[in-house]
Amino acid sequence: MLDIVIPIAFAMVSVALFLSLYRVIIGPELPDRILALDTLYINSIALLILLGLHLGSALYFEAALLIAVMGFVGTVALSKYLLRGDIME
Amino acid sequence: MEWLVAIVIGVMTSAGVYLTLRARTFPVVLGLTLLAYSANVFLFAMGRLTIGQPAVIDAAAAGYGDPLPQALVLTAIVIAFGMTAFLIVLALKARSELGNDHVDGLHRSHDEQETKQ
Amino acid sequence: MSLLAFNLPIVALLPFVGAALAAWASRFHRVASAWVSAGITVLALAFLAPAISIPFAGETLIQSWAWMPSIGLDFAFRLDGLALLFALLILVIGLLIIIYARYYLSTKDSMGRFFAYLMMFMGSMLGIVLSENLLQLVVFWELTSLSSFLLISYWQHRQDARHGARMALAITGAGGLALLGGVLLLGHVVGSYNLTDVLAAGDMIKNHELYLPILVLILLGVFTKSAQFPFHFWLPHAMAAPTPVSAYLHSATMVKAGIFLLARFFPALSGTPEWTWIVGTAGLLTFMIGAYTAMFKHDLKGLLAYSTISHLGLITLLFGFGTQMAAVAAIFHIINHATFKASLFMVAGIIDHETGTRDMRKLSGLLKYMPHTAVLAMIAAAAMAGVPLMNGFLSKEMFFEQAVFATETSAWAWAIPVLVTLAAIFSVAYSLRFIHDVFFNGEPKDLPKVPHEPPRFMKIPVDLLVVICLAVGILPMFTVAPILAVAVAGTLQATPPEYSLSIWHGFNLPLVMSMLALALGVGVYMIRERLYKLHDQILGRVDARVGYNALLNATLTLSLSVTRRFDKGSLQHASVWVIGAGLVAGVIGFMTVDAPLFGDRATLPIDAASLTAAIVLIAATIMTVLVHRQRFLSLISIGVVGLIIALGFVKFSAPDLALTQLSVEIVTIVMLLLALYFLPQITPKEVSKLRLGRDGVIAVITGIGVTLMTMAVLTRDFAPISEFFLENSVPGGGGTNVVNVILVDFRGIDTLAEIVVLALAGLGIYAMLEGMKLPARDRDAQGRLWNPDTHPAIMQTLTRLLLPLMLLVAVFIFLRGHNLPGGGFIAGLIASVALIVQYLANGIDWTSDRLKVDMHTVIAYGLLIGTGTGLVSIAIGFPFLTSTFEYLTWPVVGKFEVASAIAFDIGVFLVVVGATVLSLVQLGKLSRASHDYAAQQEKN
Amino acid sequence: MMLKRVLPHPILSFILWIAWLLLNNTVDPGHMVLGAILAIFIPWFTAAFWPEKIKVQKPAVLAKFFAVVLWDIMVANFAVAKLILGRNDKLQPGFFEVPLEITTPIGISILANTISLTPGTVSCDLSPDQTKLIIHALHIDDQAQMIADIKQRYERPLKEVFVPC
Amino acid sequence: MLEFILSLLILIGAFFTLVGSIGLYKLPDFYMRLHGPTKATTLGVGAILIASAVFFTVRGEGISLHELLVTVFLFITAPVSAHLMAKAALHIKTKRLERTQSSLSQE
């Protein structure tokens, strides 16, 4: 069953990836794009974990963890820039 | 798949080259970052592409990716990081010393407006 | 050891020692340097003396040592008749000049400098004439150019001196370089740079295909040095030098160096039509132009300068005839010219010295003020004019004879004697002018000084030379004959032909020419005023220097336009060239070898997820370009690119790379954001569409090139060395993560150097930011004031938890690195990001207050530990960075691995943290300084 | 007292210890020891970044709170999914303020996050005096009811758990 | 059975991930779009992570619960990022749908 489910899930996440990309490109405003980037990060985690399930390898966990961490930091930094310009004052 | 990777490398190189040839420091930084990305992926691809075969010794592994380019790319990424960081700050330094962010330090009316703000 | 084994280099090098001594001696007494120089000259003569008999015995003395044997440059000296003649001329006339100069120079002139230069020059000349090795000869040749530059520019406050010196250097230096080229070719053809071999290989040289280039290059050296047409114009400008210098350079030495070379190479190069044509034509033209122009110079030294040019042309013409007899005449005239020209220059110097001017329009009737000098001048001038009983007559007679003889060589050669006579007429006229205008012709006008005889010792050198002129002219067989014979033998490298030195050869054509010249010369002098006017209207405006200046200016203009056009200080311009060069190199490289672009390795199928990721990446990349002017936006899109690359690394089995890429990406974006605050938010549109198009085309072509190159590799198989790493990672490196083992063990040096790069980046950034100030913006690009909430509370509270958690993750990634994806570098970046988050949430001050560690020290410890691990292995007798590992078993904890590579990795970790945080903190300080700065501006 | 010095933040230490074991996917004794060392060392090392003590009372209330929130997240998601997949023009978005009674920063933060994770609301801003949360709702039927729900379901338990010290 | 649960978890996860992005794609203003990724995507990825945990645990190499850590992390950070983005959007006065109600005291 997983052989069918995982490709379907891949497809769905891929579509999600495209939709997020759409917002990155179209915006229209900066917060939209930051949000879309943030979503892309989280979508990527899904994609990675699916890949891990697909290949039966646990080696992708760290990457997923790091994407979560780095995605957050990126979003915070970008938002802070909109708020204050100076992100480390 | 090889074509896909090659095209991706090519596109990043194109973009990198184009931005590197811009007249302001910021796009140049972006351009060099993209160029570094493309060079890193290129170097990585030189070990040929393998899927599901990480270079971690494992009794169950069916095979391994080429670890050497990976190690080299890791080094290259770090070096590019150091270089980019330096360049970013240098761009600030140039802005501070030259009064604008043109790579040749030219004065343009736009800058003067910027500085007034 | 006999003196004859090494005296020649001493003779040549002594003057250089003398130069240093002279400069040094001037500290003690003003004239000390003159006596030192004279002493050194006498000493050099003494060292030469024992060898004099050798050429007279028909032998050649050679003293040689290996210097640069690989190229055939020996430290080699030679004394044959020709060398002896010139060495004696240089030393004897040099000695006289030194004595003369001691009285000539005024108290304002630096004696030390003058004599030092003069001695350098003397040494260089001796080096030329005594060289056996041609390369060594070129060395001394160029040294004469240099030292003459110094001598001519001796009165450096005078513009004409500076210009004259530079012109002389440029012309003679150019000739020297041509000579070098010619000599190298010559040596190449002969297979040796030693004169003995070259002179013996005349026929081979003349028949070689390189003969003409060799000849032309060497003659360029000769003609420039000897002021032959069309390079003659530097010589009059060199008259800005003090007169002793002119007397020395233009009688016996500098200009004679070229003549010497003609004589030296006579056996090797002469006798061909090319030789006759080039040398003869140059000589003839020079002879005529010099003689003619001398007539119209109102400056005494100017007259002498053109006269010198003319006589050099005469000698050159003689060599150009290419016959042995002509060579005899040439050598003879060299001697004669040296004597009478040196005396005339010295006379001119005396007149200048005692009257304060050299303008013949002011000078007149000096006979009664300085009769002794007048007599000397008259005799020397007569010699110059070729009046019988003077030495000049004899050699000129021989010259006329050769000119007549030359008519036999070709159909129209009848012109030669005619033209030669014409020139001789002018020679007589200017000689007459020198005497009549100065010593007779009424009373002097407005002289700056009251003229009187010079000091006794200033005249003694002239006395001596004039006596020689007379002695040779009257009794040639008892005076000049022996030295002339050996000199000719040395020149021809053969037994000299039969020639006669008697005064009377009967009534023949040469004598008719002489008489004609004398008579018509007087006539020309009579109508001089009319000629002056005519000359001023027509030829007086022709100045050979114009050509030189035009060439010089053209070169300057060219250099400016080429340099400013290529090196225009534009980064974009430079970048285009570099990128273009890379592109061209790749394409040309592929075309070097006839091989297919792609191989036939099987490729992997494309799956949907990869395709998706690739499309996202390409779209984001293109977006980055399209929106790059909106800088903040381009940061977001480049963030997407970085993310997908990381995913790609995961996909293609490189988790370590993915982790690294992710961490680096975020730190980079944070730094870019920090920087963007101080930069314009928008990149202005300031470039033409054309330029954008050009850049676009370059970019696309480069991209295509890289794609094809990638495919060229990926479609081919290869056998990498990586098998070894996979096999030895566990048994040899103690880790299952082969990538990490390569980094910390197999290729530890790479990693060590890489952390040095990071450390340097950190330190460099620190240094750059020190004291930097930039205006802090108080509103964003749209003109909105910033949000007053500096540190949003919710972020502050929750990110606090992140610090310990992320540090935990860092430790986790660090410890597993050796066996699973991770390692010191990634861990270091995670720890750095953990700290960055604190900076973001709580600000620089708050965080820095809590992080009391000096990051410099952290970096230093990192490097210490990284390097130290490697040094330990040296200490126990293994190469640097040899790793070791051990499995330990502890109670409770169980079995675990201790590897030196882990210590190494700690060093990596520390440097990464230190460098990253150091940079960020310093950037943060910039912001604080900027806010203070902004506040202060507000206040003012 | 000794314990205080070794474990300035026992809860944090506990969280780290658990996190370590989770990270390593193990209950291996070696890792338990190592995890304990880290759980002590890291809080000690980062103590400076934790200036104020967090006082947690009534852990049972906290546990119940988390259970409620988890449940709400599940439900919220189905609700939000329906709203998202439905027609845009049926949505009635809006901003409103929730006056706060809770005062501890940690409490406010957890409340704000909870609001963001649960039914159709995102906390957008905190008033400078930290007395009001500004909320955006994807769809508002009854604003007053929403505010009341938030205060009832989330603020009250949090207020009990996190008390100012 | 286990495979069924796994499949269900994966499908639910993928579904919510997609829903989040659909929300991001189709909703009319930023504030509304924010809701999709904040909740749906977070939950979706959480579900997939839990599926992964289950998968690797039952595969027999010992328990694999570290995916939980990522899930927890996401649940902590997602609302913080949402909060900051919304704050930024409010600050720069990002356009909102015209019919958006507002009962804010300061505007």
Added chain:
Amino acid sequence: MMQLTAFPVLLPLVAGFILLFARMGGLKLQRALNLLITIGLIFVSIEMLKVASTGAQEVYLSGNWAAPFGIVFVLDRLSALMVFMTAILALGSLWYAIATNYDAKGSHFHVLFQLQVFGLNGAFMTGDLFNLFVFFEVMLLASYGLLLHGGGRLRTKAGLHYVVINMIGATLFLFAVGALYGATGTMNIADMANKVADAPAEYRGLIAAAGLLLLVVFGIKAAMFPLYLWLPTAYANTSAPVAALFAIMTKVGIYSIIRAHGTLFGDDAGDLAFYYAPWVLGLGIITLALAALGVLAARGLREQVAYLVLASVATLLIGVGIATPAAVSATVYYMVHSTLIAGGMFLLADIIARGRCDTDDRFESSPIMANGVLIGSAFMFGAVAMTGMPPLSGFFGKMLILGAALEHQWLAAVFAVVLIASLLSIVAMARSGSLLFYRTQPSEQAPGEPLNKSAFVAVVALFATAPIMIIFAHPITAYTDLIAAQVFDAASYIDAVLSAPATERK
């Protein structure tokens, strides 16, 4: 295995962090330590010269991994000489920096300085292509810091250009080594040379392309046309001691071409044997022509010296491009001369600029400077040496290169350009010398600084190279001949590297 082989790399590295620790101890401590270490480096390099002079090719297996798996350092005649030259130049530059207080004008001068030497020596010693890349980057980053040291408008601009161009260069480097790895599967130069020699025909286009790409990378460092645009401004605008130290930077490019291309595409490379050489030669000739025009067009002394450096590197490129043992021997001889003299000349230019006060180094007349005769004589000496006039070593170097060109079919072009370029340099230097020292005005402005005698010592020391290289031309050219012979015996290099055994573990 001899541990000494690693010392030129390790000593500056250790110095790097020691100096970083010494930051606390103040400038005096850092100066003393740096001087001590630099002098130590000279002794180390002398030892290395001694070892190398036997003809030994000492191979150091870092990490005790045999080639091609680990990274090797190779000590042979050429690398020993490069290390020695670097140490000498470093001492001169350091001495000057201390004497003039340049090192106090910003942070971390001493650390950057030693790590620069670390990068340089690493590049000279390594036998691994990727490791060469890494050491290039070390060298570059250190040089970025040093270049900018002291700050200032023009310096910053020059630094920006320098950094960007070199970052593009780094990218090209990665593409080149990547492609070479993709074709040969190895990074060790010796091993790669074997693989290149054995490569089947269909791989050769790829290898050739990568090789030329690599040439572009080295060409940037070696300031080969059209890649040299970073050089004039960088050298002209950085501080004197840094410019002096940078004199070696261009030589890294030259060295790398000799080492990497010479080994990879040597006699055994079949149809790729020396295929790069015509490019080096042709571009070298163009570079020389443009450099000579630049010397003539320069607006100030520093810029002029920078172009003279460019001209000297171009001459070296010509030597490398002729690609015969005689040419390489000549190149090495001229390299030693031009590096050390250029270093001294940059220092002298600074002394002159200081002595002239307001007019700085611009070609305008200014009041007489203090000790004008001494400085003028030094200038004359330097000008003679740099323009390649006799009797100094520049002339002999040029002569050797021209001599080596005699057998080459491009003889005429080489002769014409080298000789005419010399002439233009001579004309230009005569002009600038006469402007700087002869055309002085009566002084009304405040005179410039008095001569810093201790700083001048560094100039004299570096200039001493010229007479030494003349007087000892016989042994020196004999040694450079041996260097060339060793360089051209790629097979023995390859054999030495690949057969070096790892140390047995007990």
